Amino acid sequence: MDEQRLSELxxxxxxxxxxxxxxxxxxxxxxxxxTARRRSMIAGGGGLAVVAIAVGLLxxxxxxxxxxxxxxxxxxxxxxxxxxETSGRTFxxxxxxxxxxxxxxxxxxxxxxxxxGAGGVGPAAxxxxxxxxxxxGQLAVALANELPSVGAPTxxxxxxxxxxxxxxxxxLVRDGVTSGYVIAVLSPTASNSLVSDAAPGAHSxxxxxxxxxxxxxxxxxxxxxxxxxxxxxxxxxQAAVAAQF
Amino acid sequence: MDQRDEQEFAxxxxxxxxxxxxxxxxxxxxxxxxxxxxxxxxVSLHRHWRKIRDKGALDAYVRRTLVRAVIDESRRPWRxxxxxxxxxxxxxxxxxxxxxVATRAALVAAxxxxxxxxxxxxxxxxxxxxxxxGVATALGCSEGTVKSQTARGLAALRTALGxxxxxxxxxx
Numbered sequence: 367m368d369e370q371r372l373s374e375l376x377x378x379x380x381x382x383x384x385x386x387x388x389x390x391x392x393x394x395x396x397x398x399x400x401t402a403r404r405r406s407m408i409a410g411g412g413g414l415a416v417v418a419i420a421v422g423l424l425x426x427x428x429x430x431x432x433x434x435x436x437x438x439x440x441x442x443x444x445x446x447x448x449x450x451e452t453s454g455r456t457f458x459x460x461x462x463x464x465x466x467x468x469x470x471x472x473x474x475x476x477x478x479x480x481x482x483g484a485g486g487v488g489p490a491a492x493x494x495x496x497x498x499x500x501x502x503g504q505l506a507v508a509l510a511n512e513l514p515s516v517g518a519p520t521x522x523x524x525x526x527x528x529x530x531x532x533x534x535x536x537x538l539v540r541d542g543v544t545s546g547y548v549i550a551v552l553s554p555t556a557s558n559s560l561v562s563d564a565a566p567g568a569h570s571x572x573x574x575x576x577x578x579x580x581x582x583x584x585x586x587x588x589x590x591x592x593x594x595x596x597x598x599x600x601x602x603x604q605a606a607v608a609a610q611f
Numbered sequence: 612m613d614q615r616d617e618q619e620f621a622x623x624x625x626x627x628x629x630x631x632x633x634x635x636x637x638x639x640x641x642x643x644x645x646x647x648x649x650x651x652x653x654v655s656l657h658r659h660w661r662k663i664r665d666k667g668a669l670d671a672y673v674r675r676t677l678v679r680a681v682i683d684e685s686r687r688p689w690r691x692x693x694x695x696x697x698x699x700x701x702x703x704x705x706x707x708x709x710x711x712v713a714t715r716a717a718l719v720a721a722x723x724x725x726x727x728x729x730x731x732x733x734x735x736x737x738x739x740x741x742x743x744x745g746v747a748t749a750l751g752c753s754e755g756t757v758k759s760q761t762a763r764g765l766a767a768l769r770t771a772l773g774x775x776x777x778x779x780x781x782x783x
Contacts, residue, residue: 369737376738379715379722380633387646388653390624394617396650397657 498528498551506535508610509550509584512603513539513596526564526585529555533580541595546588548596550607552580561585567593571600575611582608612660620660623669624653631673637734638681640723648684652677674739674749678731685727717772724771729764732757 526549528534533552539545551560552575560583561570568587575582584604586594596603612620631652635645655676656669663672722730728750735746736757746757 373737373740375714375718376637376734379718380637380738381715383632383636383642383645386628386632386649387643388650390621393624393650393653393657394620396654400654401658 498526498532498534501535502533502552505533505550505552505607505611508607509535509537509548509603512606513537513548514541526551526560526587528560529553529557538589539595544588544593544595545590546586546594548594548603549583549585549587550603551583551585552611553583554580556581567591569594569597569600571604573604573608575608577611580608580611582611612657616660619666620657623656627670627673628653631677634674634734634738635677635681637719637722637738638678638727638731639684640719644684648677648680651680671749674735675751678735678750682727682731721768721771725764725767729760729767732760733764733768736761 526534528551531554534550536547536549539548553560556572561568561572564570564585565587568585570583570585572581572583574580582604584600584607586597586600588594628649631649632642632645635648635652636642639645639648652673656663656673659672663669722733725733731750732746735741735749736743741749743754743757743761747754750757752760
């Protein structure tokens, strides 16, 4: 059998059917009905979307209202200063984006590194030497801007001894397989005790600030022995931070 | 649609309704469902009439809509086709109602045993008279797929027909 014969068979099989059960008016009416139904579905979907957005905004506002303390500090979305609220709770993980341009918005009352009781900076605060001053928001922003995005931030104290009136900040930084603390200190004096008293394996770079008011120390201190993070970039980081004070 | 569009649609509808119904019938094997499918295709065409700029492609649009509707329907769980060894509507002997009627009934019943997509290929090729590229365009697949589906569809059709149509056994 060739295709011609097959085609004849198909034509014959579908040849004589009953009269059509629909006409043009039925088609037009059905089309209008479908169109109206689609429009109502779209309108309903749009209404639902508006409600969902409104609920999302309300929930989002409520969530951030509870989550974000006024003036909390983050840097580049990945690094967060060890700043804590007076309750000692860290909010860095709750923030989605960078918020580094408003150092003046940091809370005025910040805990002292190494301070005990409420307002301490972390569970290991007992090992911190006293005298490093409060964790400084402006310095935190300046230092965070110079650090690469190296992983989740953790608040930890600096294990150094500062001169009275110093301002400081510490970041826990992961640099490849190396992790440790990067510490920045604005010291009113050029005392070397800060460096000499640092933990074994620490590296530092120091120099005067742009205004000449401060001696700017930047230290890299290993977390668990070995080498500290970003040792080779300390001079660059120190210069950048010093230029801002 | 405005008056002019309605008029154009009416002319196309009158000219093509029966052909679309016939295709639908061979695709589903039931005239009532064939009318439903054909109406679905025309309703879709009516809704999109103003968006179809190439009026020469109206047939292709209706054909594609029809085939999709039939295949989609066959996939629905409550309507899913089940293949059985026994043809549900076996043609009676030629001595009772004549050879031609028996042949038609046998062919329609055998087509229902062919998987929907292969059946669509056979209908488009042998009822609508489309060539391989035309079927590929209508079904949105490659020409190679059309060729393979045609071969498999004919094989399935021969199997379903058995000895009913002897001259179809050698068709390819």
